[in-house]
Amino acid sequence: MNKHPERTPGPRILRSRSRRPRHLAIAFLFSASLFILAACIGDLDPDGGWAAPVVSGEHVYLGAKDGRITRLDLNNNGRYDGAWGFPAPDVDTLGPIYGTPRVDGDRVLGAAYDCDGLDCSATVFGVSTETGQELWRFERQTQIVGAVALAGDIVLFGTAQIDDEFDNDPGPGSPGADGYLYALDISDPATPTVSWRFATTDSVWGTPVVSDEVVYFGDLDGVFHAVSLGGESGTAGDELWSFYAEGAIVAEPLVLNGKIYFGDFSDNFYALDIATREAAGPGSNPPGAGEWSFSSDGWFWATPLVYENTLYVGTLNGKFYALNPDTGAEIWANPGEIIGQIVGRAAVITERNGGDAVAVPSGKDNIGVFNLANGNELNGFATDGGVKASLLVDDGFLYAHTTDDQVIKFNTADRNRLSCIEAETGAAC
Amino acid sequence: MSAFFSRRMMIILGVAVIAISIFKFDLFVIGPMVNSLVLLDKILFSNFGLAIIFFTVTVRLLMIPLTIMQTRNMRKMSALQPRMKAMQARYKDHPDGRRIQSAETMKMYKSAGVSPIGCLGPMVLQMPIWFGLYRAIFRAVPATPEGTANLSTVIYGWNPAASDVPLGSMFIGMDLVDLVQNAPAPFNFALPILVGASMWAQQKISAMPSMDERSAQTNQMMLWLMPIMFGFFTFQFPAGLAIYILFSNLIGVAITAVISGPGALLGTRFGTSAATAAAAVEAGVAEAEDEDKGEIIDGTATVLGEDSRRSDRQRARSARRKPRRRRSRRR
Known part of the structure; x- marks a missing residue:
């Protein structure tokens, strides 16, 4: 018999007052609203950092995440050239750069864009390499995601499909949501x-490629x-032929x-024969002579690389393939998956023993290296962040622009990291 | 026991949901949702707005059991309030009042079959679904190259609509990915107002009446503060998210109205008007006084409704069983 029934301790949870659940609920609602707000804003902001380094003459040009074009001086051991940069440090930048800048003689061409929601403003620009x-x-x-192409004095x-480019006109030639390929005369x-x-x-996110007066x-x-x-190819701006892939195309062909x-978002990689397509004309689709498609298990964003009659290309799920460029037959695929997306183009590097290997940028840390002949994985290059930019190999060095906006220089033979700078400021990493 | 089990179950489920949310959110939540949205877009005439609405309504309907559980718990807690108030008044000046109140509250919850976290538990379970849904909306129609590349990680290769991505994001003249403030008139103003109004209705219909003055004031403040706050936030939300919140609220109001009766929105929450509640307080106080006199308390049914009547019947049944046991022992 308990003499002090009123002293029987209740469960701890009941010591809380009845208001506590309500306060917790309020806290939940507040945190949920803040969470939603923060997450939404982040989803709409472009980040950049996908532009590959470009070598021209004695310099390596970089498109930094904040929209600044900077360069390294190869004559000065690849050090940052602080005296050159666009825009000037005291001027607002143009927004993130995704496309690799193009250097043509004494000018650097590029494109950048920034958005507030989908209120985007894009700039295509030309900069003097001298000054x-x-x-x-x-x-x-609008948004400009791909890089610019150049045909003489025409920038493409x-x-x-937003803002200026969205005409919402369902009439002939403007079937609704539109994007455009621009030909800008900069003579x-x-x-x-x-x-x-x-x-x-629909939107044109890929980089156009010019060949024989055709884009x-x-x-x-x-x-x-x-x-x-x-x-000789016809009237400028006229479509010569088209091909309907199964999925969206963003890869540079x-x-x-x-x-x-080129590859698409339906996991297919295609090889089109130009002569066959020209004979077929606009709107043609069935595979013709000399054409093939290869079915993988991931979306294609990366530009393929052809080296010694083998085509190399990676997918967004981290699979890397070596294909026969004539038939599309798979020669090898990396046995596992590279952790991270393959967005940039691979590059062939020379090993210490003089053999060749292929380096593959990975969207999540490290650059994978594979044996060209059999796809066996070799020692890779250690980076601190992912690499979505294509790799640049020049004179025995590999340059990688990471998504953390660092530009790292490696010795391709021994994979040693030689230098690392912040692309925006030139400060050491 | 049932309250304890329910509480324990809620904690286990809550921990499981949080673990899934942290470690495998893309796999278990985002992936299925994004693929459903993409598939719905294909079925619903490549209209992502319709896909969002249909999916939101479907998810809310699938969560009806959780909503019912939450509403029932709130109803029971609400019905217990007069007795709680009376008990608090009774032990207000008692030297060990807080401890006694805790024990009595526990007894009350047990007898009524109420889980103290029964109101929060379903909400905790629903949170990842809500977060997942709005994340899925933006994963399905990404605005940036990064978002588009990341979409590849959640789209199933066997989804027949996989080749349709990225999806178009226009809906009745609005871009669902763009911010509401950038939407054409009248959507830029109508959406925040509708989101705020629907949120007010949702809170109003599901709010638990409180006998405590301070709690009632907090409730009243939240009833207005949250909708106004969300209304302002909506200007900065992408339109797709605003559509999702709007329809989620509307279907929530409809579900609660069906469960609790439409009177809840008109001020008679859970069928208990303020006058009835006040009368119940009086009854609760009187009942407490009876208890002081050593009388048997059996006034629970008048306040607790059907569930508590069920527990009373159970007590009665177990009381009838006891003599039988005694008889069998005698044999």
Whole structure:
């Protein structure tokens, strides 16, 4: 018999007052709202850091995440050239850069964009390699994800289906949500003018490629286009032929030996024969002579690489393939998966023993290296962050631009890290 | 026991949900949701807005058991409040009052079959689903190259709609990925107002009436503060998220109205008007006084409703069983 029933201790949870659950609920609601707010803002902001280093003359040019073009001086042991940069340090940058800058003679061409929600502003620009001063600029309210291509004094780039580029006109030739391929004439740098623009049924995120007076590019609607640049190929801006892939196309195509190689978002990789396509004309689709497709298990964003009659390409799920470029037959695939997405183009490196290997950028730490012949994994390059930019190999050195905005220089033979700088400021990592 | 079991179950489920959320959120939550949205987009005429609405409504309907559990718990807690109030008044000046109150509260919860965290538990379980849903919306229609590349990690290769990504994000003239403030008029103002109003209705219909003045004030403040706050936030939300919150709230109001009766929205929460509640307080106090006199308390049924009546019947049944046991022992 308990003499003091009132002293029987209750469970701890009941010592809380009845208000506690309500306070917890309030705390939940507040934290949930903050969580939602923070997460949403992050989802809409472009980040950049996908632009590969480019070597030209005595310099390596970089497109930093904040939208600044900087460079390293190869004559000075690859040190940061603090005297050159665009825009100047006291001027606002243009937003993240995704496409690799293009160096043509004494000018650097590039594109950057930034957004507030989907209120985006994109800039295509030309910069003097001598002074770092702006030569010209062209602005549109859109996204420019791919790099620019150049055909003489015509700069080619793709735009996305928002703001300026979204005409919402279901009429003929403008079937709703549009993107464009722009041809910008910069022969007079003071007044860059739109020479023509080619309307597409969806955004053009990929980098266009110019070959024999024809520009090749794909769009997010899964249509691959061949458009004339004038001259013998036809009237500038006219579509010569198109090909309907199964998924969206963002990969920069590779044009080589009369064939075009690219992958899409339906896990397919295609080889199109230019002569066959030209004979078939616009809107043609069935695979023709000399054409093939390869089915993988991941989306393709990376540009393929062809070396010694083997085609190398990786997917966004980290699979890397070696294919026969004539038949599409798989030669090897890496047995496991590279941890991270393969967005950038691989590069062939020379080993200490003089043999070749292929280095593959991984979206999540480290650069994988594979034996060219059999795909066996070799020692890789250690990076602190992922690499979504294509790799640059020059004079026995490998340059990698990481998603943390670091540019790391390696010795390809022994994989040693030689230097690391912050692309934006030039400070040592 | 049932309250204890329910509490324990809730804790285990809560821990499991949190663990899944942290370690395998993409695999178990985002992946299925994104693929469902992509598939729905294909089925619903490549209209991602319709896909969001249909999916939100479906998910809310699938969560009805959790909503019912939460509502029932709130109803029981609400019905217990007059007795709690009376008990608090009774032991207010007692030297060991807090401890006694805890023990009595436990007894009360047990007899009514109430789980003290029964209101929060379902909410905790629903949180990852809500977070997952809004994350899935933006994973399915990414605005950036990073988002598009990351989409590849959650799209199933066998999804027949996989080749349709990235999806179009236009819906009745709005871009669902763009911020509401950038949407064309009147959506830029209508959506925040509708989100705020629907959230107010949702809170109003599901709020638990409180006998405690301070709690009642807090409730009243939250009833207005949260909708206003969310209304302002909505300007900075992508339109797709605003559509999701709006329809989630609307279906939530509808479900609660069906469970609790539409009177809840008009001020008579869970069918208990303020006057009835006040009368119940009086009854509770009187009952407590009866208890002081050593009388048997059996006023629970008048306050607790059907569930407590069931527990009373159980007590009665067990009371009838006891003599039988005694008889068998005699044999």
